[in-house]
Amino acid sequence: MKKDQMLPGRRSVMRLGACLGAAATAGLLFTERAPTAAGTEAALPVGGPRAVARRPVKASAYRLQPMAAISPPRFGRAMPPVRRQPILKMAEAGRTMVLTFDDGPDPRYTPDILSTLRKYRVPAMFFVCGEMAADNRDLICEMADDGHVVGNHTWSHPLIPKLPPSRIRDELSRTSEVIEETTGSPPLWYRAPFGAWNKHSFEIGAQLGMEPLAWTLDTRDWTEPGTKTIVRRVLNGAGPGVVVLSHDAGGDRSQSVAALRRYLPELLDAGYRITVPRR
Template identity: 60%
Template sequence: MKTDQLLTRRGALLAGAAAVAAAGTAGVLGAVTGTGPARPAAPAPAPGPRARGALRPSAYRLRPLTGYGPPAAAPVRTPVRQAPLLEMPGRGRTMVLTFDDGPDPRYTPDILDTLAEYRVRAMFFVCGEMAVENRELLARMADDGHVVGNHTWSHPLLTRLGRREIRAEMERTGEVIDRAVGEPPRWFRAPYGAWNRAAFQLGAELGMEPLAWTVDTLDWTTPGAGTIVERVEDGAAPGVVVLSHDAGGDRSQSVRALRSYLPSLLDSGYHLTVPGRRPA
């Protein structure tokens, strides 16, 4: 073969290689800039067993995740007691003052003033027939941080009533308290301390705990303010619940006695407060 023929064939091969390289470069640039020549689409893969139909969203997949939130707690039922609570558990020298039968506009405001002066909270077990005429006093009790409890509507002896009558006594008073203070009562006390099974069951159904007392001042007998003071101070002890009255008769002795024994108890290191929602 002649030399000029070899040179011609080699030049043709080099020219072809250069053309292929240029076409590849143009294809790459076209893919980036969108201006190059269209390339044939790759063949679609054969459909597998999971790609034969369009995926449909399921209710499970669309449901929001709840694992990061707090678990939903079941509502706590008020236990049905077989006996009323007589004292309140607490650390140190803690006592609870309670006042029954009110509110009475002649005596309750003075008691509230004394408690406010010493920044002490107490419990008031009110009768519905008294509360309905003095709702502003119930509102003040709640505003001052006191607990407003249920003492029935008309202060009857519950052991002589049927279940329907007991429920009516509790419900009517509970409704008055709810409207006056913004929440239903969480505690109740049977008049005269006369409890029965129906009272415990119905009270629990209405979300209330039964509370009695440890120290009875017997102030309803009007023994004198000094005697009331002695009974409170002699009975003072951790967990004690003191029973006094702010209505149901002349309660001026109860008002004067509170002004005496309240600062005395505080000076003795007692913490006078109200119980929590769920006692042990």
């Protein structure tokens, strides 16, 4: 992050598998506390748009401190209360993990990642940049057809805190429009480039009907550390609820492609279920 065909029948199986995975993981996001009219705190239901991590995970050194707003109804005005951080991981319920890929789609690397995920029949999340998605709509369609979640990673991968609200809205809304035009559904999740969030980005994201998702485990594959290093980082950092950050664009991602082929079957053999959060 220096910037930070399957047959119809098999596609149906992938869609069914993703739905079953979603049903099994319903309620897996942590709860948060919300102020009541009397000023006290009341627990929100587990899962859904208002879920958030209970125990913050230590951020990578290069990340900025995030803030986040709870999502109101889609396209509505962002209302308090406001998150102090994005969702960082899933609840530690069973041996479930989430694999995420940022910055794509890139026709040089994304097809191989999709092929590997298809081979093992597991879903993942792809946080796409609008300018890449607009030029590679066939890959966006393939992601959706295979049951993956397509999320919003802004249009041009800027450093969000340096932008005025109007630019943040443009970056997010243009990307959401491309995703909706291509898949038929707007994105429900988004991620800030470089993990650099601010209050405006969370409020605008909420107005567009999206929840903010960060990560638990950073493979730092964008530094091109070598396939073995990426594999080791994923396997050593594996655990219930872990959200893995990788990339399928933004540079030479051949190491990321090769690493996925190695660590994914090992995770499955170790009893982990690869799933995606749903709303």
